Amino acid sequence: MLTSGNQVVIVxxxxxxxxQALTVNKVDMKxxxxxxxxxxxxxxxxxxEIDFSLY
Incomplete structure (x- = not known):
């Protein structure tokens, strides 16, 4: 997880x-x-790839 300003990027x-479920603690967002x-x-x-609908 990377943050910049009020943008949170999850890799x-x-x-x-x-x-898949992701949980993010608001305190960790900075x-x-x-x-x-x-x-x-x-x-x-x-x-x-994100979309596996063709498989």
Whole structure:
């Protein structure tokens, strides 16, 4: 998890089967302004696919 301002970037490798759940502790986010909205972005390591619907 990386933070910049009020943007939180979560880097994760998606799995083909099952369900993944992520929990983030607000204290760990280190936001610039905790009263403002937070933008969450999920990214993957290089060349990982998110959409496996074609398999």
């Amino acid at each position: 994760a490798r998606p799995q083909i089967n099952g369900v 936001l610039d302004n905790p009263k403002e909205a937070v933008l969450f972005q999920l990214v993957t390591p290089e060349s990982d």
